[in-house]
Every structure is written in C-alpha cells, then in structure tokens.
Amino acid sequence: xxxxxxxxxxxxxxxxxxxxxxxxxxxxxxxxxxxxxxxxxxxxxxxxxxxxxxxxxxxxxxxxxxxxxxxxxxxxxxxxxxxxxxxxxxxxxxxxxxxxxxxxxxxxxxxxxxxxxxxxxxxxxxxxxxxxxxxxxxxxxxxxxxxxxxxxxxxxxxxxxxxxxxxxxxxxxxxxxxxxxxxxxxxxxxxxxxxxxxxxxxxxxxxxxxxxxxxxxxxxxxxxxxxxxxxxxxxxxxxxxxxxxxxxxxxxxxxxxxxxxxxxxxxxxxxxxxxxxxxxxxxxxxxxxxxxxxxxxxxxxxxxxxxxxxxxxxxxxxxxxxxxxxxxxxxxxx
Amino acid sequence: xxxxxxxxxxxxxxxxxxxxxxxxxxxxxxxxxxxxxxxxxxxxxxxxxxxxxxxxxxxxxxxxxxxxxxxxxxxxxxxxxxxxxxxxxxxxxxxxxxxxxxxxxxxxxxxxxxxxxxxxxxxxxxxxxxxxxxxxxxxxxxxxxxxxxxxxxxxxxxxxxxxxxxxxxxxxxxxxxxxxxxxxxxxxxxxxxxxxxxxxxxxxxxxxxxxxxxxxxxxxxxxxxxxxxxxxxxxxxxxxxxxxxxxxxxxxxxxxxxxxxxxxxxxxxxxxxxxxxxxxxxxxxxxxxxxxxxxxxxxxxxxxxxxxxxxxxxxxxxxxxxxxxxxxxxxxxxxxxxxxxxxxxxxxx
Numbered sequence: 148x149x150x151x152x153x154x155x156x157x158x159x160x161x162x163x164x165x166x167x168x169x170x171x172x173x174x175x176x177x178x179x180x181x182x183x184x185x186x187x188x189x190x191x192x193x194x195x196x197x198x199x200x201x202x203x204x205x206x207x208x209x210x211x212x213x214x215x216x217x218x219x220x221x222x223x224x225x226x227x228x229x230x231x232x233x234x235x236x237x238x239x240x241x242x243x244x245x246x247x248x249x250x251x252x253x254x255x256x257x258x259x260x261x262x263x264x265x266x267x268x269x270x271x272x273x274x275x276x277x278x279x280x281x282x283x284x285x286x287x288x289x290x291x292x293x294x295x296x297x298x299x300x301x302x303x304x305x306x307x308x309x310x311x312x313x314x315x316x317x318x319x320x321x322x323x324x325x326x327x328x329x330x331x332x333x334x335x336x337x338x339x340x341x342x343x344x345x346x347x348x349x350x351x352x353x354x355x356x357x358x359x360x361x362x363x364x365x366x367x368x369x370x371x372x373x374x375x376x377x378x379x380x381x382x383x384x385x386x387x388x389x390x391x392x393x394x395x396x397x398x399x400x401x402x403x404x405x406x407x408x409x410x411x412x413x414x415x416x417x418x419x420x421x422x423x424x425x426x427x428x429x430x431x432x433x434x435x436x437x438x439x440x441x442x443x444x445x446x447x448x449x450x451x452x453x454x455x456x457x458x459x460x461x462x463x464x465x466x467x468x469x470x471x472x473x474x475x476x477x478x479x480x481x
Numbered sequence: 482x483x484x485x486x487x488x489x490x491x492x493x494x495x496x497x498x499x500x501x502x503x504x505x506x507x508x509x510x511x512x513x514x515x516x517x518x519x520x521x522x523x524x525x526x527x528x529x530x531x532x533x534x535x536x537x538x539x540x541x542x543x544x545x546x547x548x549x550x551x552x553x554x555x556x557x558x559x560x561x562x563x564x565x566x567x568x569x570x571x572x573x574x575x576x577x578x579x580x581x582x583x584x585x586x587x588x589x590x591x592x593x594x595x596x597x598x599x600x601x602x603x604x605x606x607x608x609x610x611x612x613x614x615x616x617x618x619x620x621x622x623x624x625x626x627x628x629x630x631x632x633x634x635x636x637x638x639x640x641x642x643x644x645x646x647x648x649x650x651x652x653x654x655x656x657x658x659x660x661x662x663x664x665x666x667x668x669x670x671x672x673x674x675x676x677x678x679x680x681x682x683x684x685x686x687x688x689x690x691x692x693x694x695x696x697x698x699x700x701x702x703x704x705x706x707x708x709x710x711x712x713x714x715x716x717x718x719x720x721x722x723x724x725x726x727x728x729x730x731x732x733x734x735x736x737x738x739x740x741x742x743x744x745x746x747x748x749x750x751x752x753x754x755x756x757x758x759x760x761x762x763x764x765x766x767x768x769x770x771x772x773x774x775x776x777x778x779x780x781x782x783x784x785x786x787x788x789x790x791x792x793x794x795x796x797x798x799x800x801x802x803x804x805x806x807x808x809x810x811x812x813x814x815x816x817x818x819x820x821x822x823x824x825x826x827x828x829x830x
Binding site: 307309341342343349350368371372374390404409413416417421423 | 536537680682683684685688707708709710711712713714716734736737752754758761765766768770
C-alpha cells in the first residue's frame with residue numbers, strides 16, 4: 148500500500164508476452180476457428196500511475212481485464228502483480244490485490260441486497276474483522292465515496308447511476324487493493340455525473356496510493372486521467388507511451404486516426420474525414436502482416452507481408468523497473 | 482409527394498418546417514404522473530440540423546417519440562401547437578400519421594440491431610420503406626435502395642441487399658438505417674443518439690456521412706444526443722434540455738462561445754477538454770442530481786444544483802432573449818451572457 152513509498156518506481160503490474168486464444172464453433176459440419184483476442188501483449192504499469200488502455204470494441208481490452216482479474220486463464224504468458232506471478236494463484240488471494248469497477252452499475256450490483264451487504268461482502272468472504280468492525284468499515288467506505296449514511300440501508304434500485312457507481316467503487320476499495328481495473332467506469336453515466344466520478348477516482352487514487360488500469364473509448368477522459376497510454380488494435384498493442392507522447396505526437400497511423408476522430412466541443416471545426424477504410428476486419432481471420440494495413444492510409448506492399456514488431460521494453464539496470472522514455476510503436480513507418 | 486429534387490425544395494416557402502409550442506408529455510407511472518416534457522417550444526427550419534442535447538431523463542427522447550407519434554397509448558400529449566409543414570400532428574388520424582411516418586418524417590434509432598427486423602433481408606426492408614408509401618415497381622425500389630446503399634458508403638451493395646441484419650457490423654447497420662430513412666426523401670429525419678453505440682472512428686465516419694447527405698438532400702434533422710463534442714461539430718442550432726424543459730436555444734457558435742444558462746455553462750465546464758482542462762486536475766462537476774419529475778417542480782428546475790441561485794429562482798424563470806435567436810430560461814440570463822462574466826469564468830478554468 149501507500150505506506151511502502153519507494154523512490155524507485157516499482158511495478159504494480161507487469162504483463163509478459165500475454166496471449167489468449169478462444170476456440171469458436173467446431174462440430175460435425177463446421178471447422179473450429181481460433182480467435183486470438185489478446186496477442187503477445189507486454190506492458191508495465193508502475194505503482195501509483197494510471198495506465199489508459201484504448202481501442203475499438205473487439206480489440207481485446209476487456210479480455211485483458213478478465214485475465215487480470217483471474218476470470219479466465221491466459222493461453223500463454225505471465226501476469227505479475229507486485230512482482231509475483233498470478234497465473235496459478237488462488238483467486239481469493241488475488242482479490243486482495245486487484246479489484247474491478249465495471250461499466251454498468253445497473254447490472255454489477257445485486258438488486259436484492261442492501262448497499263451495506265454489497266459493500267461489506269468482500270470483508271465477509273475474506274473473514275476480516277468482527278461483524279461490528281465490518282459494519283464500521285462499510286460506513287467509513289461509504290463516507291469516503293461520498294454517499295450519505297442512510298445509503299447503507301438502501302437497495303441499488305433506489306439509487307441513481309452515479310450513486311450506484313459510487314457503491315461499486317466502495318466495494319472495490321474496501322479490501323484496499325493495489326490495483327483497480329476500471330473498465331469504462333463512466334461511459335454509462337451522464338456527463339455532469341461523469342465529472343463527479345472522475346474526481347472521486349482521482350481523490351481515492353491519491354488517498355490509497357492506487358494504481359489504475361483505465362479502459363475507455365473516451366479519449367478526452369483518458370487524456371485527463373492517464374499518465375501512460377496503450378493503444379490496442381486486434382489484440383495487439385500498437386503504440387504505448389506517456390500521455391504527452393501519445394497525445395502530442397502520435398506515431399502509429401491508427402493512434403492518429405483515433406485522436407482525429409475524438410470530437411472536442413469546438414464549434415465550426417466540423418466532423419473530420421479520418422480516411423479510415425471499412426470497419427474492423429473479422430478477428431477470426433486477421434489480415435496478414437500488419438493487422439491494420441487494410442484500413443491504413445499510408446500502407447505499402449511491405450505492410451501486408453511483414454508484421455511490424457512493437458519496439459521492445461528496454462531492460463535497465465534497476466531490475467527491469469524502468470519504463471522506456473520513448474514511445475513503443477508497432478509500425479514499419481513510424 | 483416526395484420525389485422533389487433538392488432544387489425544387491429550396492424554393493419552398495420559408496415558414497419553419499416544424500413548430501412546437503408548449504409541448505407537454507405526461508406518463509402515468511406507479512407513483513403518479515411523470516411529467517416527462519413540461520411545456521417546450523422550438524422550431525426546425527427546412528434543411529437545418531437542430532441538436533436536442535441533455536442528460537438522461539431530460540425528455541429529449543420523449544419529445545422525439547411524441548413528434549413521431551410513437552408514444553404508448555397511455556401517454557398524454559398536449560401542446561398549443563404541433564405543426565409539421567401545415568399538418569397538425571395533434572389531431573391527425575392514425576392513418577394519416579402512418580402515411581406521414583417514413584415518407585415525410587423518418588427516424589434513426591440508437592441501436593440499429595433492434596430497429597431492423599432480423600427475419601428479413603436488408604433489401605426487403607429497404608424496398609418496403611419505399612413501396613409502403615409510393616406506387617413504384619419492385620425494380621425501381623430495388624434500384625433506389627442500391628443507389629442509397631452506395632451513397633452511404635456500403636461496398637458490394639448488391640450482395641448486401643441479400644444479407645440479414647446480423648451479418649453486418651454495428652457501423653454498417655447504422656449506415657443501412659440512414660439509407661432506409663432516406664428511401665422516401667423525407668423532409669425531416671429524427672436521429673435519436675444514432676452514434677452512441679458505435680466506436681469513435683465509426684462515429685466520425687457516420688456523422689460525416691449524415692452531415693453530407695443532409696446537405697445534399699436538403700433534409701432537416703433533429704439530432705438527439707448527450708455528447709457536446711458531437712453537438713459542436715454538426716449542429717446548426719442547439720436546444721439544451723433539462724428536466725423536461727428547453728432551457729437554452731442558440732446557434733451552435735453562440736451556445737459554445739457565450740452559454741447563457743448556468744446548466745449549459747456547467748455542462749461545458751465539467752467535460753475534460755484537451756487544452757482547457759489540466760490533466761489530472763479536478764473537474765468542475767455539477768453537484769447534486771436532476772429533480773424527480775413525478776413531483777411538482779416549483780420555480781427553476783435547476784436551482785437546487787445552481788451555484789448562482791437566489792430567492793428569485795423559486796419563481797419560474799421566463800425565457801429571455803439574450804441575443805438574436807439566443808434564448809435562455811434563467812432570471813440572470815443577461816448577466817450570464819455578458820462577456821465580462823464569461824471571461825472571468827474562463828480565467829478560473
């Protein structure tokens with residue numbers, strides 16, 4: 148936790164060549180297909196930072212989140228949390244370090260339980276404290292996320308979307324995890340409420356020294372929150388760097404198109420013609436070479452033959468804890 | 482009826498295409514009556530893009546359903562005037578209404594998968610939209626569908642005509658919905674959050690397309706959204722809704738440059754905007770929640786969340802003109818529209 152303040156930047160999360168493939172279909176008449184949802188993903192998230200993860204639907208962001216939460220095992224590769232591999236770790240132990248906040252607070256809370264039960268459930272499962280201590284902790288947590296005391300006795304159905312998301316945040320943080328996976332935590336909320344929740348997430352991060360993996364398709368929100376950013380396309384990371392690097396000088400053509408298509412509230416600019424071809428290709432039949440080449444405005448013949456490699460993470464003397472200070476890009480022409 | 486070319490259309494008289502005065506929609510719910518729309522006024526000019534913007538529950542979708550005549554029977558629609566190009570939509574018969582729908586006013590919904598019939602091919606559904614309203618041959622309907630599918634950027638259109646909705650991606654389905662809405666060349670298209678379910682790259686492509694076609698065909702569009710970024714980029718005029726009322730209307734330029742209602746100002750301040758908000762800093766959120774519209778709302782509906790509210794705000798604010806074509810429902814609209822106040826606010830960002 149935050150007490151372990153370190154002057155070198157230890158990693159809260161490290162992904163080493165992580166892959167996940169699914170077998171689809173198969174049977175008497177159909178040949179089974181393999182879908183590579185996450186393809187050789189390596190990523191390092193230093194403690195106390197916010198890593199933004201962006202990409203279109205179907206790019207593998209949510210599968211990645213599921214692997215991290217231990218909800219599905221990876222096909223290949225390792226996940227290290229605080230330097231320890233989690234691949235065969237027991238899920239209960241894992242839950243103490245990593246917790247999720249999901250997109251839809253309407254379906255992620257049990258409608259038949261009172262808020263106090265929902266928020267206190269992790270404590271009961273892990274057998275932490277007496278009933279009285281648990282209740283006190285729930286009250287403390289509800290206050291931290293800005294809910295009134297009476298909320299404890301309410302049901303989710305009596306609450307607004309923003310209040311429910313506060314409940315989900317309280318539940319995620321009551322175990323004092325190190326790492327929180329935020330999977331589109333504000334996209335189901337109204338803009339005025341979104342700002343309240345983003346502020347809360349920022350406050351709690353400082354208070355508890357949390358590390359966030361922040362998955363979103365809203366680039367303005369990611370730019371506001373993230374220290375670093377990874378861009379995914381068809382299961383692969385195509386570019387990774389600091390917020391400044393990605394937003395001021397994006398190098399991958401896909402990142403450039405994503406940034407161009409973010410509509411900022413500036414009248415008179417019109418809708419940009421981003422010049423991407425058709426939609427995403429079928430992930431069961433990814434294009435040869437660079438997966439982005441059919442949509443890429445600068446594609447060359449080489450791109451359909453050779454798959455560009457993501458620049459490697461630079462190993463440094465400080466036991467692999469240093470981030471490369473140049474962005475990593477997977478493009479022949481970056 | 483609708484095979485007018487856009488040139489003929491532009492010579493039409495200049496009265497607004499749609500005039501809405503004091504529209505009210507009440508829905509019976511378990512605890513009483515939900516006043517979903519509480520007396521709104523707006524108009525739509527021919528060929529313009531009007532954005533209705535607001536958060537969930539503000540009545541924007543109810544307004545569009547009332548215009549289309551798609552509200553459930555138990556809903557009560559009242560208005561002083563609901564005039565669509567000379568047709569009174571309040572008294573029109575069901576039969577006339579369904580002749581209007583699709584032919585002269587069409588709708589594009591948020592989720593194209595539920596709006597398209599999964600059991601029929603796209604070609605079938607596209608042609609039906611035209612043949613329901615006009616006596617045209619199968620061949621002519623087929624040709625028009627093919628032409629429009631190509632216009633909305635669908636390749637291999639002939640092949641797509643024989644496909645079913647589930648064989649298309651979300652972005653392609655939404656393109657088909659746009660083509661379907663254009664089949665009869667309507668005067669008005671109501672698009673209810675048509676890009677909310679799509680990825681940003683696809684959203685940009687669809688909006689670009691919608692704007693192009695709208696200008697080419699001279700169709701008026703009511704575009705309903707909660708996304709101010711989208712509004713800024715496509716709207717000619719904007720109507721901001723809050724708690725069942727239109728609280729501000731203005732041209733897109735005026736609204737973003739000189740917002741004159743505290744709610745509009747709050748909305749613009751609370752979204753992270755690159756170059757304006759400092760990354761990692763606290764956003765200026767609007768405190769509190771929207772009022773419950775089952776209960777009676779006294780005075781200004783926004784006053785419990787407004788940092789500038791005082792005694793006066795417990796009385797209903799009139800719609801005030803702050804500039805030509807720029808209206809705000811706030812007692813202090815004139816002070817808020819004053820550039821001096823606005824500059825002071827920008828400094829605090």
